[in-house]
């Protein structure tokens with residue numbers, strides 16, 4: 001038997017979440033069985049646990065898009081019992097039972113060995129949020145952005161993806177401008193490496209097709225009006241990575257930034273990212289992350305507190321990263 005967060009449908013069409021004991025035989029098919037040590041709460045996990053967004057697509061579900069653990073049994077030559085591995089994305093917690101549980105069973109090619117130099121705890125302090133921030137940074141670099149190109153904007157900067165994007169970009173020598181709805185967190189963002197902190201309010205009014213050209217690069221977690229305003233204020237040849245929808249699913253923009261300033265908009269999807277890229281991104285995170293700073297932006301909650309903490313996350317009462325201790 002093992003403990004797991006369990007989300008099921010109610011007779012009235014809603015959902016209920018509980019901490020359950022489940023039998024090992026109930027685990028879904030997969031080549032590798034893990035003893036989970038740490039998991040996390042990402043925005044998507046919060047939606048799944050609260051039912052505030054259609055994240056769960058198979059019922060009942062054990063949520064949790066990420067976890068780190070030790071291989072207990074493996075039918076794959078890729079992994080041996082005793083090896084520490086990371087699971088993130090690939091449909092875990094959405095279509096296939098995920099990481100908010102003491103055990104998980106998944107296909108071998110969803111797993112990445114824990115890279116050298118990164119502890120299991122720190123891997124989950126990063127989690128999908130940190131992984132996505134890394135994919136954004138790599139995409140900016142692939143499109144030619146360099147520290148000499150000019151300032152780089154990060155929206156939703158006090159959130160999980162935003163906080164880690166600020167840290168990574170600052171570490172790489174970029175001039176980072178953090179955008180936040182919580183200006184009272186200025187000291188937090190400066191400590192992560194932001195050169196300047198701007199209010200999200202500047203980015204929420206409907207933009208003109210082109211605004212003053214200010215940013216060479218941008219990592220956007222907000223979508224909606226904020227992403228439109230970011231695109232309108234990019235410098236010529238600027239690069240924007242879009243990974244989130246914290247501010248909305250819509251995108252009320254014009255083609256002006258793309259056809260008049262040559263702006264590139266790169267979409268980032270951490271879930272279906274190919275395994276080879278996952279391995280590279282996790283290795284780069286292990287190399288770049290300042291674990292002391294990471295620890296300072298992370299807090300740990302027990303598995304039993306996952307559901308109430310999920311509501312706090314969606315209501316803007318958390319910042320940085322939340323690690324879930326799996327006993």
Ligand code: NDP
Nearest residue numbers: 043156157158159160161180181222244245246247269270
């Ligand atoms: P968090 O909740 O930790 O952070 C989101 C941040 O967005 C908040 O902290 C807040 O930062 C900002 N925000 C909140 N409400 C709004 C709003 N109305 N308009 C603009 N900004 C807002 O979530 P994560 O960092 O885990 O995820 C951020 C986004 O990225 C989510 O939409 C998530 O779904 C997406 N995501 C996508 C992935 C992918 O593969 N594409 C992977 C991981 C996440 P502040 O107060 O500083 O403004």
